[in-house]
Amino acid sequence: MEKKKIYTIEIICLVCFTFLLGYTIGLNKVEKNINNNSYESSMDVNGTKTGSDKTLNKVVSENAEVIFQMQCDSNNGSKYIVERKRKASEEGIVGKKGSELEQKYKGEGYILKDINNETVQMIRKPLVYNPNTYVLMTENNEIVIAHANEKGSIFDDKGNIIERQGTGTKLQSLRPEDIKNIIKGDKSIQYKSNVELNDSIKDFDIKYEMPE
Numbered sequence: 001m002e003k004k005k006i007y008t009i010e011i012i013c014l015v016c017f018t019f020l021l022g023y024t025i026g027l028n029k030v031e032k033n034i035n036n037n038s039y040e041s042s043m044d045v046n047g048t049k050t051g052s053d054k055t056l057n058k059v060v061s062e063n064a065e066v067i068f069q070m071q072c073d074s075n076n077g078s079k080y081i082v083e084r085k086r087k088a089s090e091e092g093i094v095g096k097k098g099s100e101l102e103q104k105y106k107g108e109g110y111i112l113k114d115i116n117n118e119t120v121q122m123i124r125k126p127l128v129y130n131p132n133t134y135v136l137m138t139e140n141n142e143i144v145i146a147h148a149n150e151k152g153s154i155f156d157d158k159g160n161i162i163e164r165q166g167t168g169t170k171l172q173s174l175r176p177e178d179i180k181n182i183i184k185g186d187k188s189i190q191y192k193s194n195v196e197l198n199d200s201i202k203d204f205d206i207k208y209e210m211p212e
Contacts, residue, residue, distance in 0.1 A: 056098040058115040064088040066120045068110065070127070072159040079159045080123060083138045083183075084171055088120060108183055127185035128152040134197045136182050136189040136204075137161075143169040143182070143206060145197065148190070169206045178204055 066088055069080040088094050093101060098112045105122055113121040129135050129148040137144050137154065139161070146154040147163035154162055171179055181188050191197040 055112060055115060056102070058098050060088050060093050060096050060101070060115060060120055061117050062089065062094050064094075064115075064118060064120050066091050066093065066122065069113075069121065069123045071123065071125050072155045072161075074126075074153075074155070074157070081159075081161070082140050084141045086172075093120070126153060126155060129154065129185055130187070130190050133190040133192060134194060135185070135191070136201070137185075138171045138182060139164075139166075141171050143167045143171060143174070143204075167201075167206050169204075174204055 064087075066086050068083045068085070070083050071079070072081045073079040093104070096104075098115050101120065101122065102110075102112050109124040109127070110122040111124065113123045115121075127137075129152045131148060131150050131152050133148050135146050135148055135154060137146050144161065145163075145165040145167065146161045148154050149156075149162060156162055171182065174182070178189075180186075191200060
């Protein structure tokens with residue numbers, strides 16, 4: 001009788017041990033998956049990953065508008081400014097897949113966020129300029145003057161453009177080479193002083209003069 005009790009207890013202990021071992025292994029797998037998903041979500045928000053496979057396979061429709069955006073906060077990448085908008089037909093991307101767009105705009109730092117029938121959203125991280133310089137940038141298709149801080153950022157802690165000055169000049173009114181330089185943040189559109197800035201923007205036919 002005693003042997004039977006001991007045997008029963010041993011069976012119960014073995015079952016409990018097996019259950020606890022399986023539970024621990026399963027819990028570790030779940031936690032690992034959660035951590036991986038959280039990491040991927042963070043990467044997506046910060047614009048450091050390319051779009052999902054589903055998005056990359058989507059095709060740009062004829063009536064779509066392309067929206068180019070730049071991250072303007074340094075925290076979690078949740079705030080963006082619209083740099084410029086254009087019709088997909090003007091950009092020459094009608095019928096192209098998302099993967100083709102990423103290749104096309106890779107040199108400007110953009111990745112694909114989303115494609116639908118109405119819009120194509122391209123996003124990128126903030127450009128870094130020479131410290132303490134005046135720069136030309138775009139906001140809502142307008143040429144805007146900004147001032148880069150000591151770290152080369154044109155955004156303050158709240159995501160606002162530092163010393164923003166609107167010029168009233170549209171980006172597409174400039175020469176193709178000038179447009180390219182402004183979009184890429186080329187050194188040719190960065191100035192050490194407002195005097196140098198005023199002298200230079202005359203070449204862009206920008207009818208604006210920054211107070212000295």
